[in-house]
Amino acid sequence: MGRLGVLLLNLGGPDKLEDVRPFLYNLFSDPEIIRLPSPLLQAPLAWLISTLRAKQSQQNYKKIGGGSPLRRITEEQAQALRSQLVQNGHDVQVYVGMRYWHPFTEEAIAQIKRDKIEELVILPLYPQFSISTTGSSFRLLDRIWQTDPELQKIKYTVVPSWYENSGYLQAMANLIANKLDQVKDPSTAHVFFSAHGVPVSYIEEAGDPYQKEIEACAALIMQKLNRPNPYKLAYQSRVGPVEWLQPYTDVAIEELAAEGVKELVVVPISFVSEHIETLEEIDMEYREIAEHAGIETFARVPAPDTDPTFIQALADVVIKALSDRPIPFSATIQPQKNTKLYPQERWEWGMTPSAEVWNGRLAMIGFLILLLELWLGRGQILQ
Numbered sequence: 486m487g488r489l490g491v492l493l494l495n496l497g498g499p500d501k502l503e504d505v506r507p508f509l510y511n512l513f514s515d516p517e518i519i520r521l522p523s524p525l526l527q528a529p530l531a532w533l534i535s536t537l538r539a540k541q542s543q544q545n546y547k548k549i550g551g552g553s554p555l556r557r558i559t560e561e562q563a564q565a566l567r568s569q570l571v572q573n574g575h576d577v578q579v580y581v582g583m584r585y586w587h588p589f590t591e592e593a594i595a596q597i598k599r600d601k602i603e604e605l606v607i608l609p610l611y612p613q614f615s616i617s618t619t620g621s622s623f624r625l626l627d628r629i630w631q632t633d634p635e636l637q638k639i640k641y642t643v644v645p646s647w648y649e650n651s652g653y654l655q656a657m658a659n660l661i662a663n664k665l666d667q668v669k670d671p672s673t674a675h676v677f678f679s680a681h682g683v684p685v686s687y688i689e690e691a692g693d694p695y696q697k698e699i700e701a702c703a704a705l706i707m708q709k710l711n712r713p714n715p716y717k718l719a720y721q722s723r724v725g726p727v728e729w730l731q732p733y734t735d736v737a738i739e740e741l742a743a744e745g746v747k748e749l750v751v752v753p754i755s756f757v758s759e760h761i762e763t764l765e766e767i768d769m770e771y772r773e774i775a776e777h778a779g780i781e782t783f784a785r786v787p788a789p790d791t792d793p794t795f796i797q798a799l800a801d802v803v804i805k806a807l808s809d810r811p812i813p814f815s816a817t818i819q820p821q822k823n824t825k826l827y828p829q830e831r832w833e834w835g836m837t838p839s840a841e842v843w844n845g846r847l848a849m850i851g852f853l854i855l856l857l858e859l860w861l862g863r864g865q866i867l868q
């Protein structure tokens with residue numbers, strides 16, 4: 486075996502308040518996050534949304550200490566995974582590549598080249614696959630790979646998703662069991678999974694397997710937990726005016742409260758580290774909604790972070806990937822393109838195809854302005 490590396494992928498988060506706007510700009514510049522009919526509109530719209538959103542987002546980051554803990558925790562996970570793999574007999578370097586903030590994926594790749602890594606396992610820190618997270622990072626890496634002959638010499642494999650891994654399910658079940666044992670009535674408390682949402686169009690039009698994987702993951706965790714508690718799955722963090730996966734977390738909490746549920750044990754399942762959507766959105770915003778609705782216990786299960794059972798699970802995923810047949814970027818799910826190609830032709834007067842194209846473009850600009858107004862007018866959770 487040649488020099489071995491593991492590349493951990495994550496989303497990244499602003500380290501300090503000044504980073505919030507450029508971080509949001511990077512995020513909204515990604516067509517996997519906002520898909521526009523023309524790539525030319527991507528940068529101006531990203532600039533506009535990041536500028537409009539930055540202030541509210543900064544206030545949220547202020548509430549959790551002035552920045553995202555994601556980099557620190559991901560680097561701790563990388564350290565812990567390296568130690569675990571070394572202990573299991575694998576001499577390995579572990580790298581962190583973030584999609585929208587430091588250390589960027591490109592920085593990790595540069596280090597991998599400097600270290601002359603010959604075999605690489607690419608492991609996203611998202612247990613379930615979504616085109617907006619793992620898919621986006623894979624597409625970026627695919628582009629980098631295609632233009633770099635040096636990288637093409639590396640024998641690599643990707644892990645598209647790993648929510649079925651038994652050690653991961655066990656780590657989640659243990660964390661939930663610990664929390665359940667602390668509430669007033671451990672046998673009746675409701676286990677409430679809160680997954681990150683995505684727009685419905687990702688599932689229905691782009692073929693994202695995310696919803697299926699999330700539903701299967703929640704059911705598997707409950708099987709491992711092996712307790713009689715009822716459970717519910719809902720989706721948080723919706724952004725903008727389009728329809729996202731339902732039920733929405735805030736609505737589901739209110740419905741359970743109206744049904745007389747008094748104790749909720751809330752489990753974040755789309756990510757494996759504490760970040761703004763656990764520390765601010767769940768712990769502050771949803772807690773307030775729950776208490777207001779009459780929920781008496783709102784206990785949040787911690788993200789796995791560097792939990793030893795979880796780190797061993799990650800090590801097992803890496804070891805399995807090394808012995809399985811390599812999976813290239815091209816074998817993972819690509820969003821199905823529903824791009825409309827417009828006819829391009831010389832200028833003519835009248836209702837020609839090109840006049841229709843321009844009418845369409847002007848209507849699109851008007852529509853985008855309307856969307857932005859709607860966006861600004863509606864009190865969305867993340868705004």
Ligand SMILES: C=CC1=C(C)c2cc3[nH]c(cc4nc(cc5[nH]c(cc1n2)c(C)c5CCC(=O)O)C(CCC(=O)O)=C4C)c(C)c3C=C
Pocket residue numbers: 496497498499509512518519538542545553554555611615617618681682683684695724755756759760761762867
């Ligand atoms: C606009 C669309 C977004 C989609 C689709 C989306 C999917 C998605 N995101 C995560 C995990 C994380 N998201 C984080 C931050 C974040 N995400 C969006 C938007 C979308 N996410 C925004 C605007 C932000 C910034 C936060 C804010 O403005 O308040 C983070 C980083 C959090 C941190 O600590 O900084 C993570 C992690 C998943 C898993 C997912 C789809 C499955």
Ligand SMILES: [Fe+2]
Pocket residue numbers: 681722
């Ligand atoms: Fe997100």
